[in-house]
Amino acid sequence: MSRVVLTAELLAQLRTELLAHCDETCAVLFGRAVLRDGRLIRLVVRDVQWPKPEDYLIRTGIAAQLRPEFVAGVAQRARRSGESLVFVHSHPFDFNKFSPIDDTGEAALAEFFAGRTPGTIHAAMLITPDATLARRLGTTEALAVVGVGSYLAWGSQGITLPGQPFFERQERVFGILGQQRLRNLRRHWNRRLGAAGAPRNRQLPAHRPGCG
Numbered sequence: 001m002s003r004v005v006l007t008a009e010l011l012a013q014l015r016t017e018l019l020a021h022c023d024e025t026c027a028v029l030f031g032r033a034v035l036r037d038g039r040l041i042r043l044v045v046r047d048v049q050w051p052k053p054e055d056y057l058i059r060t061g062i063a064a065q066l067r068p069e070f071v072a073g074v075a076q077r078a079r080r081s082g083e084s085l086v087f088v089h090s091h092p093f094d095f096n097k098f099s100p101i102d103d104t105g106e107a108a109l110a111e112f113f114a115g116r117t118p119g120t121i122h123a124a125m126l127i128t129p130d131a132t133l134a135r136r137l138g139t140t141e142a143l144a145v146v147g148v149g150s151y152l153a154w155g156s157q158g159i160t161l162p163g164q165p166f167f168e169r170q171e172r173v174f175g176i177l178g179q180q181r182l183r184n185l186r187r188h189w190n191r192r193l194g195a196a197g198a199p200r201n202r203q204l205p206a207h208r209p210g211c212g
């Protein structure tokens with residue numbers, strides 16, 4: 001499966017920021033698509049833009065839509081830089097899949113971007129209390145979400161473990177620290193996941209039961 005790759009810190013920040021609100025919340029990621037033989041291998045995220053409250057046209061507990069002006073702004077940047085975009089939104093409830101409303105909104109976005117940034121691959125990401133999912137914008141082609149960086153992170157596929165492609169690069173980065181340090185990091189992450197894994201529904205913001 002092709003991947004959306006971002007730093008573990010950004011992935012954690014995205015989940016925290018977006019799930020801190022009872023209303024659906026959005027972010028836009030900027031990155032580069034890596035292709036092999038014309039096929040998407042990974043989309044590497046390098047930057048994020050957080051919409052301000054006034055950038056939303058609609059924002060409720062079950063819907064969020066960014067203003068056309070905001071979308072035009074990120075489209076302009078993508079057109080200039082050739083960057084790929086990832087439109088991220090939250091479901092602040094346990095609905096762990098893209099909704100029919102998401103499908104409709106993305107189809108319109110995909111059509112718009114096909115005109116503005118022809119040939120550039122864009123994606124959509126969904127963050128719920130239980131899951132982080134992604135797909136190519138306007139399609140049902142799923143993308144795995146992988147966090148890499150100074151510690152290991154989960155995406156929709158669980159923990160990224162040594163031996164997976166991105167860990168090899170991480171090993172080089174951490175070469176001086178040696179394998180023991182990597183094992184420590186892994187243990188560290190397992191503890192974090194233990195704290196933020198299955199029981200994390202109960203650790204989400206206390207006001208959540210009042211949402212909606």
Ligand SMILES: [Zn+2]
Binds near residue numbers: 089090091098099126
């Ligand atoms: Zn949605």
